[in-house]
Amino acid sequence: MSWMRKLNHLNVIAAAAGGAIASYIFTSDERRKTAWTSWTTGYTPSVKWDWNWDREAHSLVKPPKYKDDENNNVICNGSYEERLEKVRPTASRHLIFIRHGQYNLEGVSDSERHLTDLGREQAALTGERLKELTFPYSRVVYSSMTRATETAKIVLEKLDKIEEIEQCELLREGAPIPPEPPIGSWRPEMHKFYADGARIEAAFRRYVHRAPSSQEKDSYEVFVCHANVIRYIVCRALQLPPEAWLRMTLHNGSMTHIVIRPDGRVGLWQLGECGYMPPEKLSRT
Template structure:
């Protein structure tokens, strides 16, 4: 009896396998299988956008309410900014009015320029001046900004010789800029150990330790949404260095900052970041150098 049951079980299994093969063959032959495409090939959950990346989100700018200084959580000066009478406001309206008073309304367009080609053999920064090609690149970049006819009101340049020279040559071919300043924060350096590492460029750990916080401070100081007092969109130029620009791009777009060395930039190239009032950041172009003929292109 048990032998007969084993035979029947074996026959049933064989029939099941055969049936599966037949069904599979029929689906393939009739081309009725459906492949559902995934929206992504990355099964690791992505990081969500941090809206308060510059610590200027309106809700983070509100100070705690104090009964002795505020009426129902809204200060009199805030009421004046909102142009609403205190007696007509509900609690939710008061909170909304306080938030509105802290909101930015203008966009910032920041044009990052990499300096022109310079003398790599110089022993000190003062010796690392622009080459003849570097001066020509700076001239072409200044002419490009002039041709774009943007209302540029501010220019910031690194205090290093090659960046200062680049900025000065550029401004000779541009409309007058109201505010020009220099900064040590955006000098060239080693921002963060790159991933993957690169064999021919390996700074000492102490260089990352000292340069990294400085470059990060430069990012935090110059790259943020417009203040509440700014009522019109602004166009600003930052003349600095490849490492600084690449790191800033990663930080501003909330990409992994250690990926900065996966990009390369031509001398005199333009990288444009847009910072919207709500904190959204977009990149309009990276290392754009179409204003230069091929004979003027370089990476040094």
């Protein structure tokens, strides 16, 4: 059906209802969520964005009820739009994920896998970069693994007035999902994917979502964790196949910046940004 026929079809429906439900059937909100190519050329995208990926406002409010008045006009029963506005977000969330610095690969236990001298330098450089950006950081969350905890503490030395600082077990390194295509000699047991994957997915659901309606200003939050966790979260946030996570590489101490808009759109501003580090300080271990 062409866009003109669609428009005429909606107009006929609205006219039959006395115009009372026209704004509900064909709102600017619905038009915004439909690709302009669909309306002008009839193009259908191969993959559509899931607007309800984290439960948008429409899913939190009961749909309106309609009834006929004495003139047989369809009217809406209840203040649906008012209730919708109360739960609709208005601010953006900026999530900055930092990969830990280089660490001791010879360590057997987690406590032995501490940062190297280079790793500490990388963490300090990242902390300085965050400070230079002058974003109003409100929260820092870090993995409980030694290398991430040490990185977070060095970063925090560079930042002032962080309202919330917390350690999180969900952000620990692991095997999120079997990668496609398989790459290299990394072959964890399948039970690792089942255990780690559920935990890392839980981290995504806890931290990656649009702002609550009570949030009035854009927020900036920092998460210090691990390459596998960050790459998986990027794929999930962008609604890309999660199996693609191993196709990306992140430098130690690098920053990955994701922004979540009030309407549910997600943008990747930076992936593994490390241009603020001198070349001799770069590593990917």
